Every structure is written in C-alpha cells, then in structure tokens.
Amino acid sequence: MLVQSGAAASLERVITAMAAKEGHVGGRLHADLADHIPSYRAVPRELLDQIWHRHFQRALAVVREGTVPLPDDFEEADVARDRVARGVPLSDGLRAFRRGLSAIRDLFIAEATERGLDPGLIVDRTKCLWELADVASLQIAAVHRQAEVASALFDARRRADFLRGLLYGTLSVAEIHSGAAIYGLDLSRPYRAIRAVPSGNVSPDALERCLESHGRRNGRAALLTVLDEAVAGVIEAKPEIGDPEVTAGLGPPTDLAAVHRSFPAAGRLLEAARAYGLRGIYDLSDLSWRVAVVAEPELAELLIDRYLRPLEAEGGFGALIEESVRGYLERGRHIREVARSAHVHVNTVR
Template sequence: MSAKPRPPAKTPRRRLVARLRGDRERMVAMIIERVLEQIPDYAPTVAEMLRPTTNAMIDQLLAALDGQRGPTPAELATFVEYGRERARQRISLEGVLRAWRLAIRLLLDELAAAAPASGADDRLLLQMTNELLDIVDSAILAYSRGHREVELERIGRESQQRAEFTAALLTGRVGPTELHQQAQRYGLDTGREYRAFRTRPSEAVTAEELERLLRQALHAERVFLTRIDGDLAGFTDRDFTLDAPVPIGFGTATRLADLDHSFRLASRAYATAAAFGRRGTCDFTELGLLPAVVADPELGAELVRRYLLPLGTGDATTVLVDTVAHFLESGMRVEATAARLIVHQNTVRYRIGRFEELTGCDLRSPHTALQVWWAIQHARLG
C-alpha cells in the first residue's frame, strides 16, 4: 500500500495566524472590555451586544491576512452592515473609529507577541503588519460607509418629521399634548413668541435657492421650514431682513399654540406683496389696508368705477391720479406733495381741484379720501 501524502507543513505565516485564531476569544474579550471602559459612546452597550460582530470581524481580518489578500466583496458588504448596526445603536462614527483603533492596536500587539513562537522573523512580521493595516483600511471604509448611510437615513427621517410638525403647527393641526411634547423635542418655548412666514419660488429663484437664503439669514436650528401647497413656509423667533428676488410675507408674533393665526396673516402678507410687485421681507403690520384691497376686488372695482373712470384715459389722467396718490400719501399736504413731484404748489392745488371737479368728490372728507386711496391702490393691481 502506498503511503498517504502528508499535508504540507505549516508556514510561519500560517502558524502565526493559527495562534491568533486560537486566542481569538481572549482578544475579543479584551477589546470589548477596553472599548466599554474607554469610549463613552459604548457605555450604554452591554458586552454581549458587541461580541458577535467583534468575533466575526476578527475572523474576517485573520482570513484575509492568512490568504494574503484584501477583503472580498462579500466581506466588505458584511463590514458595511456592521457599520449600519453600530449607527442604529446610536454609537457615533467617531466612537466607532476610536474602537477600531483600539482593536487594531491590540491585534498588532498580539501579532508581535506571537511571532517568535511561530517562527516568524522580523521581515515577515513587518510584511504581515503592513498587510493587516491595508486590510483594516478597506474594512474601515466599508464600515464607515454603512454607518453614514444610516445617519443620512436618520437625518432624512428627522428632517421630514420636523417639516411635518411645522406644517401641522402652521395649519392648526397640533393639539395641546402633542404641542408640549414636540416643543420639548425641538427645544421650543411654548411661552415665547414666534412669527410665521410664507414665500414662493419663481423663475428668479428656485425652492432650493430660496431655502438656502433663509437658512443663511437664520441659524439653521432656529428656523423651521416646510412646504405647503408648493410654497416655502415656516416660523422663527428672530427678526431679519432679506433682499430676496421674491416677497417673503411675515405674520405677527404669537405663541406656538396660535401660530396658525400668524401663518394666515403671513399668507396674506405674501399675497399682498406679490400683487403689488414687492420683494424681500414684508411684514403684515406694515402693509396697512393693502391686504384688504387685495382681498376685496369687487369693492375695489366699484370704487374705481366711481372715482377713476370719470377721469377718462391718457397721460393727463395718469398725471392727475399720480398727484392725488402723492397728496393722500403725504397726509394731504400740498407743500409735501409739490416737493415730491418737483412742481409748484399751485400746480398741485389745480390738479386736486380738477380731480374733485371731475369726480364730484371732496378729498377733505376722510371717508371720501379713503375710498379714493382704495380705488387708486386697486387700479395699481392692474
């Protein structure tokens, strides 16, 4: 009978890797102990939660080292999943990388300590050390990618939840209990006053650009943004001025529980500013009666018929109406109107008299003056 072939003798590399595999349980226990002691992020974690993945990672590192190769695609996919698992456990990426450094230092120490008994000379030890570091670099990249994926998913979910809460608050769909809970979650003060705002993207500025402008004007954590019917809406506790290419309507300051009222006023402020061609931040309280002019077009049309149609059309009519508008806006002071228009005071008096003659009205009557002002503002809406 022929003798069975003997298995090939183990090389120093194989003996060294075998020694490390034999000590794996002890090394894993040491790694976990040091991680729990030295890295605060892992404090809430128990050893048994870390043991399966730590065992598997050491096995994969040693397998790659034994085969003188880098991690396989399947092993890299496993490292990605391990990174995702740590992220789901709320362990920061910084904490994870600190744990990796701690584990690799221990593994390198064990590699050096086991080298003499395995017949590994200094040259082989240096080669295996460099190989192990290369393997670890690839593993850490995969691990970090998995961790970041979960973090981005979480940020997306939290951003969506914040936007949904903002929309519900602005539209009056948040009850007292939920308001209290969400206010604590987002660091909002239910006793503090906030202002709602509303704006709309246009050909001049996209929604993304508009959002970036708002976040630059306000600290990101101090502004709450959402989308409502295609518009960009939100609230903040800060006053600011922004020279945007579109109007940004602001409501009055109010507490969180009444923020839907502020948002309704912000919506009217935006609609008014847009109708009159204004840009940038626009406060509802600064618009006076203009929101009412926009909101009641039937009344405006009737006042135009009463006070402006009798004037006819043409350049002379335009000059007449412009003079009356300046006269009303200056508090019906002839001197101030003349200075604004750069004309003689008698010219102003003539034009006012001509307007009153053609319309049969008396601008000295406050009630009549308001109606004429309303008619002019409605006509400016086109």
C-alpha cells in the same frame, strides 16, 4: 504567500491562541475607547462586544487565508446607522476601528513570535492585516456617509411633517408637545407663522437657513422648512435681515397649538406683498388695506369705480390728476418734488 503544511500547522496554533484571548483583548479595548473616544461612551458594551467579535473573526480569517475581503463583503451598514443615531462622528468611528485592528495586529505578532512562526509568514500576514484596516476603513467611511445622508433626509422629512401638521392644524396635543420638545420650541411663548419666497437668486433651502438663523438670535426660537416651494414655519419675532432677497408674510402671534390660525394670515400677507412687488418681511401693520384689496377682488373693483373711473370722464385733465396723485404717493407725499418733476407750480399740484 503559499504556506507549507508545517507552517500551516504553526499558523493554526497561533490563531487558536489568539482566539483564546479575544475576550481579554476586547475588554482592554473597551476601556481604551471609553478613555480616549468620549462619544463611544454612548454605545452599549454588549453592542461593542458584538462588533468586536465580528472584526476579530474576520481578522483571524485573513491571518489564516492570507487574503483580504472585497469592500462589498464588509457588512457595516447596521453599525453605521447605529453610530449616526448615537451621534458618533465618522472620525471617531474610524479611530475606534483602527484601535481595534491595531490590538489584533499586536496580538498576532506577539503570539506568532512566541511560537516561532516563520518571519516571512509573520511579515506577510501583518501586511494583510494592514491592508484589511485600509479596505475596511474605506468601506466604513462610505457606509457611514450613506447613513448620515439617510438620517438627514429622515430628519428633514420628520421636521417637514411636524411643521405641516402644526401649520394646518392636524396635530394632536400630544404630537405638538412631543415636537416642541424635539425642536426646542417653548410652549409658554407666542409664535407667529411665516410664509416666504425668494425674490432674488437665493434658493428656498438657503432662504430657510437664513431666516431660521436670524430668527433664532437673542434666545428666540424658530423652526422652518421648505413646503410647496416656499419657506414656512414658526418664529417668535420678525427677523431683521437687512436688505433681504425675500418676500414674506408674517401672521399674528398666537399660542403654538393655535399657530394654524396665524398661518393663513401669513399666506394672505405674502400674496399681498408679492402683488405690490415688495421685498422684505411684512405683517398686517405694514400692509394694512393692501391686504384687503388683494384678497377681495370685489373691494378692489369698488375702489376703482369710486376713485379712478370718474377721472376717465375728464379726459386729459383726469389723466393729469391721476398722474399727479401717483407721483405724490411715489414721492412720499412731498408736493414740492411732484411739482418740480412735473415742471408746474406747487399750488397747481395742490
């Protein structure tokens, strides 16, 4: 709207009157936010005053010029990062901003009406302030979400770095204590290292969430992340997750500061379970000698020389013995089932 010189002078007087009340209106707004948006109680007053001054001056410029800045002209990234760091939700940030713009708009209407500003100009500038609220809200939402993503990525990296150092034994005592406090781990309790890979269509990220969720049940603690395309971390007890699409090794329990000794065992158990095509979560008591066979090729070769190669000299009879033994083991050592499958008498199998 084109403003004539007389109207421009009247408009400037309104702006001057508004500027004189910036601090007063800001004080009332601060009290209003504290009463109605609890998350804003964590934001220092001096920081709120700085942001309020920025918004107030921008609104005065809109009232004066009658134009609204483009979205890219709004510098809100620093505010978004601060609110995310303080745990202020986006919805609360938008509510606070709109309360602030509403206070400015009410102030403009009151001062303009009192000074007899042209009604058409009042309507035009009020519409501009509404548009300012819409454009700024969209930009605030965009930068807030960007800040949330950046914060989540940073937290994920920090979490992964802590677990990597913990599992490989590169953290100092102070770093272990600090990380335990951040991630809710109890230094007085024993933990077991776990290393897991999906055995179905589950992604590593989904597997991490599943294992950590089950590991935290009944007051137990767990902390996992995706390391080198596998899920790794520490857990208090073996998770009970029914029929899992996972193969995992669980190391022996140890103090948190010594969990790097449990992690290699978890890796060996995982490799043993994968070598036998097993699904589930396995510790040493579950796999016993299978771990040694997989981890020690020489031992595996010794066992083959002792028990399997002698059967080769027996020809077809040796093959029949091997087949019978395999059937015996596969059927849970039930001789009658082996005999029924082979169509021979039980004593023949024996």
